[in-house]
Amino acid sequence: MKVGILGVGHIGKTLALALAKAGHEVSVANSRGPETIAAEVLATGAEAVTAQQAVKDKDVVILSIPLNSIPETAPLFADVPEETIVIDTSNYYPQRDNKIERIEAGQVESLWVEEQLGRSIAKAWNAIGSASLAKKGKSAASPNRIAIPIAADRKIDREVTMKLVNDTGFDAFYSGSLKDSWRQQPGAPIYCTDLTLKEIEAFIDTAEKERLPIRRDIAVAAIAERVGDGKTNPGADYGVRLSRALYL
Numbered sequence: 001m002k003v004g005i006l007g008v009g010h011i012g013k014t015l016a017l018a019l020a021k022a023g024h025e026v027s028v029a030n031s032r033g034p035e036t037i038a039a040e041v042l043a044t045g046a047e048a049v050t051a052q053q054a055v056k057d058k059d060v061v062i063l064s065i066p067l068n069s070i071p072e073t074a075p076l077f078a079d080v081p082e083e084t085i086v087i088d089t090s091n092y093y094p095q096r097d098n099k100i101e102r103i104e105a106g107q108v109e110s111l112w113v114e115e116q117l118g119r120s121i122a123k124a125w126n127a128i129g130s131a132s133l134a135k136k137g138k139s140a141a142s143p144n145r146i147a148i149p150i151a152a153d154r155k156i157d158r159e160v161t162m163k164l165v166n167d168t169g170f171d172a173f174y175s176g177s178l179k180d181s182w183r184q185q186p187g188a189p190i191y192c193t194d195l196t197l198k199e200i201e202a203f204i205d206t207a208e209k210e211r212l213p214i215r216r217d218i219a220v221a222a223i224a225e226r227v228g229d230g231k232t233n234p235g236a237d238y239g240v241r242l243s244r245a246l247y248l
């Protein structure tokens with residue numbers, strides 16, 4: 001498939017490496033231009049392009065940028081056909097994204113993203129930490145393979161997103177429609193806890209919506225205390241231990 005990825009940070013870079021390695025034709029872009037994209041992002045065959053090129057004539061576009069940068073990408077999607085599958089990896093962290101009143105008031109994050117872009121999206125790869133995504137992928141049918149939840153409203157979005165998640169080394173768990181995708185937002189039992197398919201099935205319905213932001217903010221404070229700033233991602237083991245202690 002022709003896959004465009006906007007954002008080559010912790011998550012976008014790993015997706016570019018894995019999807020190009022799996023045989024997809026991958027184009028990547030950031031906000032500053034193709035010449036600023038590190039060679040390591042292109043190591044398995046992805047091509048660095050402009051943001052306009054990353055969304056043009058693609059089967060799939062993956063958005064892997066901070067949630068509060070999503071509105072500024074909306075003009076890029078004006079000519080992107082409805083059939084193109086757009087998959088968003090974002091999460092809302094008020095400490096990073098500034099407060100977004102609609103989400104603070106309870107709007108589901110993926111529905112806010114859909115409103116900003118004015119089109120259908122799927123949500124995937126948001127509920128795994130970057131260190132786990134980079135290091136813990138396994139081939140299909142490996143024992144104890146970690147699963148990643150995906151939410152989508154359209155059948156085609158669901159099917160293609162599940163296939164791509166599999167191509168990145170993880171089982172795909174269909175968590176339902178976007179309106180229910182708060183169950184994979186920060187603070188939820190299946191968020192960054194590295195569960196298998198069976199474990200996700202067991203835990204997904206234990207989420208309590210009003211408790212998620214409280215637990216998310218406790219995790220942010222614990223990570224900031226440990227790594228010393230609000231930007232560094234914790235190592236895989238610490239991040240998963242913390243998420244399991246707080247969210248499960």
Ligand SMILES: NC(=O)c1ccc[n+]([C@@H]2O[C@H](COP(=O)([O-])OP(=O)(O)OC[C@H]3O[C@@H](n4cnc5c(N)ncnc54)[C@H](OP(=O)(O)O)[C@@H]3O)[C@@H](O)[C@H]2O)c1
Pocket residue numbers: 006007008009010011012029030031032033051064065066067069072073089090091092125126127128129130131233
């Ligand atoms: N880190 C994690 O463990 C993790 C896990 C799951 C989901 N997520 C979510 O996935 C998203 C990306 O996270 P991340 O940690 O990968 O972020 P990151 O490391 O901060 O990287 C962000 C990337 O987005 C690019 N970008 C920002 N604005 C852009 C724009 N308008 N057009 C094109 N590119 C733009 C940046 O490019 P420039 O440098 O050129 O601005 C950079 O390459 C976030 O919403 C995050 O919440 C993160």
